[in-house]
Amino acid sequence: MKLGLVESAWKHLCFPGQRLDPVELQKFQLVEKHLSKCSDARKVNDWNGTLREAEASIAAGADYCPQLFMCRAEALLKLHQLEDSELSLSKIEMALGRFENAVAAAEKAGQIDPRNVEVAVLLNNVRLVARARTRGNDLFKSERFTEACSAYGEGLRLDPANSVLYCNRAACWFKLGSLERSIDDCNQALRIQPNYTKALLRRAASYSKLERWADAVRDYEVLRRELPDYNGVAESLFHAQVALKKSRGEEVYNMKFGGEVEEVLGFEQFRAATSLPCVSVVHFKSSSNVHCKQISPLVDTLCVRYPSINFLKVDMEEHPAIANAENVRIVPTFKIYKNGNRVKEIVCPSHDVLEHSYKDHQMPMT
Incomplete structure (x- = not known):
């Protein structure tokens, strides 16, 4: 709830077998009410209302919610209250892990009103957190991982909702072999910043080290969608998929990372390849066809992206008997x-249609 994640807070409050705390319920209802009013006021450019409801939400318990501080800063800017606006911006930058920007915003607020106690306290806190991060980074680079953990922990004591510090400390735990602790810190970072790919990468790596293959595959699948061009994720996903299949006692057929599309040179090879228990995709093509030339690079890319699928290609001009047996008349046909x-069967597909068809027919891994 402190992060403004109302739905998650409600699920926690209503967890089966858990008694509903009336005080927590009241806080939840207050936060929910003020968040809704803040959103409504912002939609109609009621900046006084936005400011009032944002501050009420923060006071009610959502005091680590970056979105609320952003709304507050926006309202203050619209109302020309520059000092308070810079104060809010500093908190936002800190929540997002942009330490230098946070210090700069706090210093700017201090320049606007040097005698403001709240600004002075925030500036001191921001500087201390930034120093803790810098010290932790320096220690990490020197491979003094235990000391780096302590430095990041010091920063977290001052700013307990800082996803970057959790993620950095997770890297230290990983280096120290404390994989469960690394996962815990990654979980904390992801609760604060759900789309934090670096935390997801570190958690997936820890799952792999612990041979928790289903969890690793799940994280790498998300990462592959977020980072489709990152070959390292594709390779890690492939190895996790293979390990998961082996751990379940399943046979692994012809799975190799980064392989090329297999060229079919004869009928026996075609029959053997398409009879495997895995999914096989055959690209019927013609070397002289423009559309085939345009789509072939995508097929090569998808071959790497979907290592659990067996990719083949048949040139109809060189092997008309295979094409006739499979009743292929138009190219490209998949x-x-x-x-x-x-x-x-897909005839002359667009790039999107082709990839979606592959996704739909992947071997289930989890």
Whole structure:
């Protein structure tokens, strides 16, 4: 609730078997009410109302919510209250891990009103947190991981909702072999900043070290969607997928990372490849066809992106018998097979249609 995550807070309050605390329920209802009013006021450019409701939400318990501080800063700017606006901006920058910007905003607020006690306290706090982060980073670079943990912990005592410090400390725990602690800190970082890819990467790496393959695959799948061009994620996902299948006693067929699309040179090879238990995608093509030339690079990319799928290509001009047997008349045509059975056919697809078809027919890994 301190982060303004009302739905998550409500699920926690209503957890089965847990008695509902009347005080917590009242706080939740207050935060929910003021958040809603803040949103409504902002929509109609009622900046006094936005400011009032944002401050009420913060006072009611959502005092580590970056979005609320952003609304407050925006309202203050609109109302020309520059000093308070800079104060809010400093808190936002700190919450997002932009330490230098946070210090600069706090210093600017101090310049506007040098005698403001709240500004002085915030500036001191921001500087201390920034120093703790810098010291932790320096210690980490020197491979003094235990001391770096302490430095980041010092920063977290001053700013307990700082996702960057949690993520940095998670890296230290990982280096020290304290993988469960690393996962815990990554979880904290992701609660604060749900789309924090660095924390997700570190958690996935810890899961892999612990051979918690299903968890690792789940994280790497999210990362692959977030970072589709990051080859390291694709490779880590592949290895986690293979390990998960092996841990379940499943046989692994022809799975290799970064392989090329296999060229079919004869009927026996085609039958053997499409009869495997895994999913096979066959690209029927013609070397002289413009559309085939345009889509072939995408097929190569997808071959790397989806290592659990067996990719093949058949040149109809060189192997017309295979094309005739599979009743292919137009190129490019893609046919998807599983256990020797054709499950889908796509003729002259767009790039999006082709990739979505691959996604739909991936071997389930989790």
